[in-house]
Every structure is written in structure tokens, then in C-alpha cells.
Amino acid sequence: MTTHSTEPRHASDTGGADAQNAHDAQDAQDYVVQDTWIERAVGRGFARVTAGPMAPYQTAVIRIGFAATWLFFLLREWPYRHELYGPDGVWSLDMARRLLGSNGAFSVLVWSDGRGWFELVYALAMISSALLMLGWRTRTMSVLFMIGVLSLQNRSVFLGDGGDNVIHLMSMYLVLTRCGQVWSLDARRARRTAAAGADGTPGRDVTGVLLWSVLGPALALAQLLGLYGLEWTANGPFPHVGWGLALWVLWLVHGAWWWVRRYAPGEPRTVLNTLADLAHNGALLVIMVEVCLIYATAGWYKIQGNRWQDGTAVFYPMHLDYFSPWPELSALLAGSGLLIMLVTYGTVIVQVAFPFTVFNRRVKNVLLVAMILEHLSIAVLLGLPFFSLAMVAADAVFLPTNFLRWLGGRVAAVRDRLIPGGPARPASGEAAGGAAGAADGAAGDEGKPAGGPGARTRESGGGHTLVG
């Protein structure tokens, strides 16, 4: 099907004479129709977005970044979890219900007043974060991760900050991406299946089937009990799509993907695979634009403020009670008016400029380094570690592939030094990332002298078709 659609484009590329000789009248008509630059561009774009999932390393790194940020946050708040999200926390469940009743936001925490239910949801939120980070049953975990993030955050809306906001949005976008193609336990399993010499048919995957068989009935039960937030056509992720419908569609698609890989490896599998690529590429675009919107909004609104104009803005947050954990450091920096002005102007320039530089690799990468460094210093100076970590994870979607592969190789090298015999062992968090990175890093080094264009390289061996 992909072949059919791209053929006219090919015909127009190779010249009119060949096309007319080789094709019948219908194809000749296609050729004429496509012979404008705009239609050729659409054809090229179509071929591109159906050719496979783009940016496997970038989507993997943001998956690891957001999952790790949320996991560290939940671990850090473990002693305070009852106060923040528990049934009798400061924002009580009864108050949460009244607010959710008016805004329709999704949360499973209001399903029960029991302490046990709360503890279970909090534990599942941590477990799904850890497993998403490792890339274990990535697509299922991305759904559970999203449910955990939305449930906790929507239950206590007045507790969040910008970091929570980024994670909230990205947890939904990640569900639509194939973010486990590299640096994941899924990818490792796919490689091993391939190495074991199977004829391309994936294994039965008992664990995956079990997980799927538990989650479907659980959703059915929740709906039968009439629990909050599972409508079919209202209060969902899109207009006229409720969370009930959305979750059932995801569940059915996961089942269908398993089925076609095992029993219908021909056209049905190609169709589903291409649809998944399309959804991935669409979500990737949304993620990238979202990051640009964040910086554009932050930058353009700053320009209108007189403190950003007179070069003193950065001085003020460092002197707010809530954002000055290290007053000595703040005082040291605030001692230099020139330094404060440079950071103030630099911040605005970088934030305003960033969206316009994404089309120029070199400039974009320079700004990216500047933004990541600024966020790391905000983490310490303003006492916002989780906000900063979430923003660095968001920035990472724009990191160049060569750098990410190099980083993967370094992580793998460190892992191998710490745990001799690394990749053969059951991997822990970093090791899982490194396992894929080790193999990829070797390939990356060979390609290094070629430089620039390597940015678009994809993991060789077509591994993505094996990983959901």
C-alpha cells in the first residue's frame, strides 16, 4: 500500500518518458496530477512519515527523562504522600471531588476513600514510572504512567508547578509514540528473538498477554461499577472522545498488534505498523512544537516586562523566600550587576530565539546547551530540581542523534566497568539503556567521520517493526 502511494512520486522523479513507457493510462494521469511542486512535496512528506518512526533516540531519551523525573518526585514525596494526595490530605478527597465535578479532569483516586486504594495507586504510579523508564512493555507502561500522572495531579491541582505541568502534557503525548525502539528492555528482547533465529515471528510473550488480559477486565469492571471519569464521549482527551473510549481503543490496538505480528505478518501487520508510525510521527511533531511553545511563551511575555528590559529581573526570584535555598550563593551572584544583566538578557534572547533555530542544526545545538545549563543552575539556585529535570527532558527531544548515540555508548562503558559481563545479565535501569547503547555506540563510531547527515540514522536491522 505504501508502494502504491509512493510510486507516482517515483515516476515524476525519474522523468516523464520512462513513466509513460512503463505505466498504463491511470498511472500517467497520476503523474500529471502530481506534477506540481506542492503535490510532490506532499508526496515526499507522505513517504517520509510512513517510512518509519522518526527520532528513535530522541523519543527514547524523553521517555527515560520524564519517567525518571516523575519517579524521583514520587520517591522524594514518599514521606509526604498522604498530606499531598491521600484521602485525608490537606486538599481532602471530598474537596477534590467537588472540584473535579466542575472541571471533569480525570483521576482514579476519587474511586475510593480507602487508604489501601490510595497506597495502591501511588505504588502503581511509581512502578509504572520505573518500568517505563526501563522500557519494559513500553506501550502498556506509557498508558499506566499517564493514568498515574493524571490521577495524582488532577486530584490535588493546587500543588503543582511548571514541572508538573510539563510532565502532565508529555505523559499523554508519550502514549502515542513508539518510544521504546531503543534503550529499552523491549528492544533488547526483540534483538534476542531475532538473534535466536526465529523467522521474524515474535514469541508468544506470555507476560504481555497476561498484562493485557488483566487490564481489559479491570477497565470493564471499573466501567460497570460506574466509576468516575470513564465516559465514552465526554471529558476525555479529545472532543467527543471520553477516557473510557480512549482506553478501550488503546487496549484493542495493543491486542491487535500482538495478533497480527503472530498470525498475520503480511498486509495487516504492515497496515498497523504504518499507522503506528504515523501516530508516532504526529505525536513527535506535537511534542516538538509544545517545547517551542513553552519557550516562545516564556520569552515573548518576558520582553514586555520592565525588569527584563532594565536587566535586573534575575535578581528578584533569587530573593524570594520560596526560591532561595542558598542565600549565600544568591548574594554572591547578585553582587555583580553586569552578571545579572547578562543572564537576564541571555535568558530572554535564548528563549525567544530557540523556536526559530530548530531548522539550523548548529545554532540550535548551541542554544540547547545554553538552555540545559540554565535549567541545571535553576535546579540548585532556585530550589526547583524536578521542574528543571522535566525541562531538561523536554529539551532533550532536540538533541542530535550522534550525541545521543555517543552518550549511550559512554553509559554502556561505565555500566560494563561497574558490572562485568553486563549486557548478558538481567539489566537494571541504567544498564538497560546502556545495553542498547553499547551495540549502537559501536555502529555510531564507525559512522563518525562522515559527520552531519548521520543525525537521521535509525537503529539498523529494522528492529522497530518488532517493538510495539
Added chain:
Amino acid sequence: MATAAGGIAVAALVHIAMMFLHVAPSNTVTKAHGAAVSDYVYPEYEQNWKLFAPNPLQQNISVQVRAEIRPGDGGSARTTGWTDLTALDGRAIHHNFFPSHTQQNELRRGWESFVGSHDAQNRPNGTRGELTERYLRRIAMGRLGAEWTAHGGTVDRMEFRSVTTPVGPPPWSSEKISDKPVYRVLPWWPVTVDDVPEGASK
């Protein structure tokens, strides 16, 4: 497949357009179709990226509270001194690499939502206003309830006030600003069992 690609492309572009209109300033399109944008964006895609913009906050807002304690033996009620809850948060954040949301966001954003849901006479506008009042009482009871009732008695009423102090100009600046604090005193609120979070006693 071309239909699917077209559908996904349209969905992605519509989504991006909605996000853009949501974060953009009020404009011709949002004045005409603001409701459609809001319907799409709320609740799950709400976002605010005016980080320290257009100007960073230039004042410290201290939220303080005191209570009226009724002794168990039927004696006359006594009023506690003011406790600076924000200062307690500040102490918890001091030299802390990982401040908790309970220390950095709970009271700060709770107070913001109180201010946002009340008029200048401290009257609540609707349900949200009433909820934020209860939220403040629960925050105070969670932090001070045990201390207030350490020598017996129950918390009968409590009173909040905020003290807003401008951050002084930078040392190199010749700017002069008034450093006089501004007070906002809320009415006394009766305290009920609904105002007592887990782990606190009334």
C-alpha cells in the same frame, strides 16, 4: 493509508493550533472562538508558561495565622500569637537540594488560589472560593493544630493575614522603593471537623 495520514496530520495541526491559541494573548480569533478553544484545552491540556513573566514577583508574601483556643474546662477562650507559616516553609527550604511540594507549593499556591477566588473584601466567589478557604484552614490545622492544643482545649476559630514586603532594589541600583509592608487581614473563621486533615487534632 493516505486517509489515515491525512487524518492524523489534521488532528496534530488542530491540536497545535489549539495549544497556540491557549498560550497566546487574547486576540481576534480567541475573542470570537474563545469558548471552543477552552472546551478543547480544559481540563487536561491547561498550561501556563509565563515563567517569571512579564515581570518576576518582586515581593515576599508571608501568610500568618493565629487561633482562638477554647479550654476543655469551660474557662474563657485565649488567643494564640501569630505564627508565620511562610517563614516555616522558608526554614524547611533553606539549604535543601530537594524542597518538597508541601514546603514550596502547598501554602504558596494555596494563598494564590485564595486571592484569585476572593474579592477585595475577602468574600468568596462561588464554590472555588469556599474550597480555598477550607484549604487554608486545613493547611494551618495540619501544621499547628497539635501545637495549639498541646495544653488541652479545642481550636474554635482562626484568623489569617498576609504581610507583603517588597524585595529591595539590587545593591547597584539607585532606585528607591517603599519598604513598608502591606497587611491583608481576613475575617475570623470558625473551625469545624471538616477543617482537620489527617494526623491533626482540633
